[in-house]
Amino acid sequence: MVKIARVTILGSTGSIGQNTLDVIARHPDRFAVYALSAFSRIDLLAQQAWACGAAVVVVPTDVAATLFRKLWVHAQPCPEIRVGTQALAETAAGPDCQIVMAAIVGAAGLPAALAAASAGKRVLLANKEALVAAGSLFMAAVREHGAELLPIDSEHNAIFQCLPHDGRASAPSGPTPGVRRLILTASGGPFRTRQWGDLHDVTPEQACAHPNWSMGRKISVDSATMLNKGLEVIEAHWLFAMPADRISVVIHPQSVVHSMVEYEDGSVLAQLGQPDMRTPIAYGLGFPDRIASGVGLLDLALAGRLDFSAPDMEQFPCLRLSFQALNAGQGACIALNAANEIAVAAFLERRLSYTNIACMIEATLDWQTGLPSAAFNCLDDVLALDQMARDHAASSRLISQSS
Ligand code: NAD
Ligand code: MG
Numbered sequence: 001m002v003k004i005a006r007v008t009i010l011g012s013t014g015s016i017g018q019n020t021l022d023v024i025a026r027h028p029d030r031f032a033v034y035a036l037s038a039f040s041r042i043d044l045l046a047q048q049a050w051a052c053g054a055a056v057v058v059v060p061t062d063v064a065a066t067l068f069r070k071l072w073v074h075a076q077p078c079p080e081i082r083v084g085t086q087a088l089a090e091t092a093a094g095p096d097c098q099i100v101m102a103a104i105v106g107a108a109g110l111p112a113a114l115a116a117a118s119a120g121k122r123v124l125l126a127n128k129e130a131l132v133a134a135g136s137l138f139m140a141a142v143r144e145h146g147a148e149l150l151p152i153d154s155e156h157n158a159i160f161q162c163l164p165h166d167g168r169a170s171a172p173s174g175p176t177p178g179v180r181r182l183i184l185t186a187s188g189g190p191f192r193t194r195q196w197g198d199l200h201d202v203t204p205e206q207a208c209a210h211p212n213w214s215m216g217r218k219i220s221v222d223s224a225t226m227l228n229k230g231l232e233v234i235e236a237h238w239l240f241a242m243p244a245d246r247i248s249v250v251i252h253p254q255s256v257v258h259s260m261v262e263y264e265d266g267s268v269l270a271q272l273g274q275p276d277m278r279t280p281i282a283y284g285l286g287f288p289d290r291i292a293s294g295v296g297l298l299d300l301a302l303a304g305r306l307d308f309s310a311p312d313m314e315q316f317p318c319l320r321l322s323f324q325a326l327n328a329g330q331g332a333c334i335a336l337n338a339a340n341e342i343a344v345a346a347f348l349e350r351r352l353s354y355t356n357i358a359c360m361i362e363a364t365l366d367w368q369t370g371l372p373s374a375a376f377n378c379l380d381d382v383l384a385l386d387q388m389a390r391d392h393a394a395s396s397r398l399i400s401q402s403s
Contacts, residue, residue: 005031008092009021010092012037012038013040013044013048015214021051023281023293023294031099035058042059042067042071054079058081060083060085089112097121099122099285101284102125102130106127107129107132109129110130113127114379118141120146121147122150123147132235132337133334134376139171148168149169150284152277154258155259156232156236161271162269163179163240169287178264180262182242183262184248185251185255185258185259185308186251186252187254192251196317199354200354207224208221210224213275222340224354225354225357225358227340229322233249233322237326251311252307253307257270274295274296278293278294279295324365325365328369330376331373332368334382334385335365335367335368335389336365339360339363339365342394343357351399363393364389364392
């Protein structure tokens with residue numbers, strides 16, 4: 001008999017959050033939802049809480065709490081409503097759940113994800129920005145508190161599946177012996193075949209139209225610029241304790257091979273599947289067991305061919321800037337991520353052109369280089385530079401003040 005595990009979903013109304021609820025609903029004998037959180041779409045949160053019987057919901061403001069109460073028209077008692085970022089971290093760390101899905105978008109998800117790791121939970125990490133901004137702190141918390149860290153990003157989940165492990169998802173203290181290189185695949189996004197210089201006028205709708213994956217808007221834009229792949233290189237560096245020069249990226253437009261591990265003997269292990277996030281989510285929830293995800297089978301004969309090519313750093317300057325930040329250190333990674341969040345939000349509001357996303361990131365990295373060197377020993381150190389970098393990026397003349 002498998003004991004029922006209670007799950008908290010940070011960011012349940014997002015793309016990953018909804019897919020997580022879908023997988024959990026397939027396994028009532030294994031999982032129950034303890035808490036859900038959302039920043040907006042409180043109506044969807046209420047609907048989710050009712051459908052899965054969540055005991056707790058966490059919302060950002062008192063106004064959202066009042067709205068949730070108003071929307072609760074069901075006979076069953078209203079879940080306990082908690083408010084604010086502190087409550088979110090406390091819920092993630094509290095004793096009533098064993099598994100935390102970290103699926104908030106952006107560095108805003110860092111405090112609660114870190115709290116879950118520091119409480120020794122099984123953390124399913126979709127929120128890559130948390131690792132980009134605070135990799136060493138986060139991995140130290142996983143190690144010190146005996147947390148289990150399951151990567152949900154499809155590439156890292158694939159790599160995790162291709163590495164040897166003993167049934168526990170503990171943080172490695174160095175590169176896995178025998179591994180030569182990690183190879184992250186990238187679809188190349190909607191503008192794979194176009195030149196960067198021709199993309200000045202692309203719209204948010206065009207940038208968000210990903211050819212293979214259905215995702216939230218921020219990560220969709222990141223996938224188009226390939227900053228997403230850059231964040232994933234930094235994420236892989238921390239998750240698998242691999243130096244930057246042993247992580248490479250290959251363009252693979254079909255998104256069937258989710259990533260690969262190259263071994264010293266010349267073997268390359270890959271994980272393949274449909275581009276559907278329920279596979280990595282089910283893997284993280286069930287690990288070390290394999291459980292049903294609802295994802296259809298992969299028909300390779302139907303796929304016909306799989307293509308691979310090297311990425312062009314001129315065509316994808318955001319990827320080049322990400323490697324630059326990883327080589328420069330933690331402060332540069334914090335600045336890279338913060339500038340990108342500001343730039344993408346402005347682009348989605350039509351206040352910044354697409355190609356200026358890379359210009360803003362580059363300018364913020366230049367600004368960060370001029371700062372005195374600093375240590376990032378605690379969350380406050382990370383959040384302080386994150387805020388400074390956001391302020392710096394937001395004051396850029398590249399952003400128009402009217403939409
Ligand atoms: P999304 O935009 O669809 O959902 C984000 C969720 O976070 C929502 O529930 C939203 O209410 C919440 N949220 C947003 N801002 C918040 C804030 N300031 N404080 C608290 N909560 C906030 O995003 P998504 O596509 O589900 O992605 C979530 C994370 O997973 C991102 O870090 C993304 O990079 C990563 N990821 C997503 C996919 C995917 O297929 N969608 C794949 C790999 C990794
Ligand atoms: Mg990914």
